[in-house]
Amino acid sequence: MLELLKQPWPWYVAGVLIGLTVPALLLIGNKSFGISSSLRHICAACIPANIKFFKYDWKKESWNLFFVGGVAIGGIIASFVLTNPNPMVIAESTKEALAAHNVKDFEHLLPTDIFSWNSLLTLRGFIFMVVGGFMVGFGTRYAGGCTSGHAIMGLSNLQLPSLIATCCFMVGGFIMTWLILPFLLNL
């Protein structure tokens, strides 16, 4: 059993478990699934700076911070207890395309030649980690949610704004992947 859990889990197992998070949160405590909100609560709790946007009852939403703390702990367990004994299996075509753009490490969840402390101060590392992170935080708040709040929770509740948001997430991703990333990867 443990050996099986250590293998990468198939999409249908993950999809069902993630989908079940929606009713679980609703039925346990009347909470709507959404993760990017945690970033706003962190701002409201730590650096409100008298900005109107950060003046609200974040303590009522502190469950969200416990949830994301749990996600980090889950990451530790999955990586260090349920360690996958094999290297990542990545589509050959993706590998070839990325290798042509100067990506060398295909063993880990993330390419360590881009995402590492050593590359943080290179132009490429700075763009991928710092600029990319900024766009994730800025964009999700501007859009009122991320993949969990809009694509999963919002679509589950048949919300048209969430369908629009999800389409925009994908369009942004395609533009970056096909038009901009080849250039950024070669920096």
Next chain:
Amino acid sequence: MTTENLKNVDNDEFELKATCINNSEVKKPWTANLVYAFMGMLFGIVFVKAEIVSWFRIQEMFRFESFHMYGVIGTAVVVGMISVFIIKKFKLKTLDGEQVVLTPKPYNTGVIIGGLIFGLGWAITGACPGPLFAQIGSGFTVIIVTFLSAVAGTWVYGYFQDKLPH
């Protein structure tokens, strides 16, 4: 799906509806939140074991070279839809006996502009906000920088909110 909620709402209403998603009125001690930490933990394990937090899986998705992420998100949405349908249909109550509240998602133009910006960032970092936490747990400590930058992005949005087009 209705088009009724496609009316532009003002910034305050938009953000409160989008981020204040605890609809329970029951007051509980902070320890009651541990159940959410536990659920987050299970969620984080799924994230890493199904490799959803992998930059490569996101690349495969946007390059149409693997079905994996489409399968994960598609299944999650279908399971979520059926669950919400059942909750509404049978008017299920929470464990505390409250009526389940489903807040409609607010809309303004920010959904489009912000959605595009997030999409661009998603393809660069290979992570949405949830996976960032799981990547840090997985030992990629440098992602703490990405996370702090995402917090900064949220803060800057808050600072300039009234000047941005919505």
